[in-house]
Each structure stands twice: as structure tokens, then as C-alpha cells.
Amino acid sequence: MRLACENGRSIECDPARTALACIDFQADFVLPEGRAGALGLPISHLLASLPAAQRALSAARQAGLFVFFTRECYAPDLSDLNTFRRQYDLAVGSHGPLGRFLVKGEAGTEIIPAMRPAEGEPVIDKAGFSAFHQTTLDTVLRVRGIDTLLLMGYTTQCCVASTLRSAVDLGYACVLLKDACAAYDPADHESTVRVMYSEGDNFGWVSDSERLAGALQQLVT
Template sequence: MARIKLSCERGRSIELDTARTALGCIDFQADFVLPEGRAGALGLPIEVLLAALPAAQRALSAAREAGMFVFFTRECYAPDLSDLNAFRRQYDVAIGSPGPLGRFLVKGERGTEVIADMRPRDGEPVIDKAGFSAFHQTTLDTVLRVRGIDTLLLMGYTTQCCVASTLRQAVDLGYACILLADACAAYDPADHEATVRVMYSEGDNFGWVSDSQRLADASQSIEH
């Protein structure tokens, strides 16, 4: 067991037990960020997401070096879309539509896969979720609790959607959450900034905000 002190925004900090802390890598999927993916083909500003990748890689390396549990998530649905809820079935017509890397957000398609720059290692689970939150109808809560995890570091795409949805549900489930802000991104930077700002609302109601460099610096303090 090792303990590290992670410096956070606004003069705050949090002490982490590395054995009880997990890094959640949220939806680093090809269709969201690669030039050959759906977002790139549609002309969305993927460069904003790509710019966060070095920080995400730094955080991933630091978490692994510190011996933290790491998990990945993918938003994806059954080929027949039977697990797509009624609201999104009616209003989100993109899901299941053809794209350059296969049907959008459908299990087994190339566009749904985690990108090579963030490839999971053996023993790092990939949680498939039919929704925004990584806890929505998944085994993630059980996966974490059987390991004694009580604190989550979160990063990924997009900040205001799947990252924030996961963080909010995690807080309701009793996890302490730290958003690694530089390792998250949204196509509209204003959405990213608004999500970070909400973290500070009502007396830091949703947890802590830090970044990949401070995590890397903290992990270096561990004696191996």
C-alpha cells in the first residue's frame, strides 16, 4: 500500500491510497477522435480531443506506475440496438448509422474500439455501457467494490457528457472523485469549461479538480 498527496485546484489537495484508487479512462473511442472516424468524417473539431491525448497518456502511465487499478469504458450498443433506450432511439438517429469505421456506437465495429494510443493492458477491464454513465446497467460498481476501491480519477471524452455522467453517478454511489481536467475534452471547449466550473459549485459539491502533471508528480513520490 502507498499513499500519495495529490495537489488540486483552488489550493485543495486529497490524500490517495493507491490500492483504493482507480483511474477511469472514459470512451477513448476511434469514432470520437480519429481523423478516419465518424466525428472526423463529419468535420467535427477532433483536434480539441486529440490535444488532450498527451495528458491522458501521462495520467495513464502515472496511475499504472503507482499501482492503481485502471479501467476503460466504451459507449456501445447491441447490433440490433435492443439495449438502446426509447428516448435515444427516437431522437439520436446517429446510433447504428453507417460510418467510415462501421456502424456508429455498435459493438464489434472498428469505430467503437479504444484507440491504440490508450490501449488497455491485460487485466484492465473494458466496460461496455449502453448509455452515458459507466455505471448504467454495468458491473462497474461491483468490479470496483470487490477491489476495495473508494476513490476515482476520471478522464476522457467528452467532458460534459460521458465523463460528467459517470462522475455524478459515482458521487451518488459514494465514491470520492477527482476530475483530471487536462485529460478530458469536449468538441466545444465552452462545454468542457462549464463542466469544470460546475465541479466547484456549492462548495466543491462534486469532488476535486486536478491534472495529469500533478498526478505524475505525486506518483514519483512513491518509493519502489
């Protein structure tokens, strides 16, 4: 499968060795009744990316790509929250409309219904920004022969970018699906995309859900 990317670039992907990473589609980040909505953050930018994310997810499933999800979440006693964030990130563990923020078992930490994992699609819980941080994700991917990641989710500059950078260091080829990612401040999203171009292909490629769906459609017709 040849996936067209921006700036005239493209990448050859073996569907059997390619995975779709659905990063932190969590209720507290995006739903009006979640913590971000209650605080008045501009969740509209995140909501606007959902149709693209759903398009990518549907196309990946139809083509038989490996799909996994992530959630940023911590133990109820916050024992796995690192020292720096324990001191400075007072939001984690605070109470919100859907329970304690980013705490395992709370409603706000769950993946939203619009992006609910299907049976057999693993959910990687991470006590940090990167999906590779102290998780089994690298093993999960390597035992399946995965060498290419398509990344989408929330937020572009934080958990998506952190996961992408970790993946690149581990030797994975990465494609950011630009329209299926979002940040509360669009400038943060755009600056992260610009960084992808700053080192040539060293950080990977930038594409979108429509290009992905078109490439995958050719595999199933």
C-alpha cells in the first residue's frame, strides 16, 4: 500500500505490518460533560476532528489493520504519577463532573462511545504522555511484526507527539494523520505538524484520513 502524504511525499506500507494508534480519545478531554468542557476549554477543536478519526478507524478495520487504543490514567492513589507531575500537575486526581481526572476506573477516563474499541483491539493504559512509557506496547507491536504506525488522537502536541517521538526512537516508521488529531489551541496543533517537516523524514510523514481511506479502499476492492 502506497500512502500519499503531504509535500509530495509518500510511504510504502505493508498493511500486515502497519498499526493504527488511537491515542487518548477520553471523555474528560472531549465530551461537553467532561472536565475540559466543564472548565470551558475549546473542545470544539477536538470534536471537529472526530469524523476524520472515525473515517480512519473504519477504513483500518475494514482493511484488517491492527488497531490499538491508549488511555492516560493513573492508580487511584496516584502512586504511578511521577514526582515532577505530582508536585506541579494538580489536575490529575482532582474531582470533575465524570469523577477524578485521569484516574483508572473513573467515567471521564474511559474512551468515548464514538471511538469505542472493538473486541480484540487492545487498550494500553499509560502513566505518562507516551504510549511506550512503562507499558507493554513495544512488545505488543513487535510480536505482530508491526514496523509502521499511523497516529491520531489527543492532544497533538502532547500525547500524540510524545508517542510519535518514542516510536521513532524505537525504530518505527510513523505517519501523523493530521485531520484526525487536535489540540485545544489550533496553533499547538499546527506547530507540531510543522515540526514534522523540520527534519525531513526523521520524524516521519504527515497524511490525513482521506488519503488513508483511499489507499486502504484499494486493498479491499
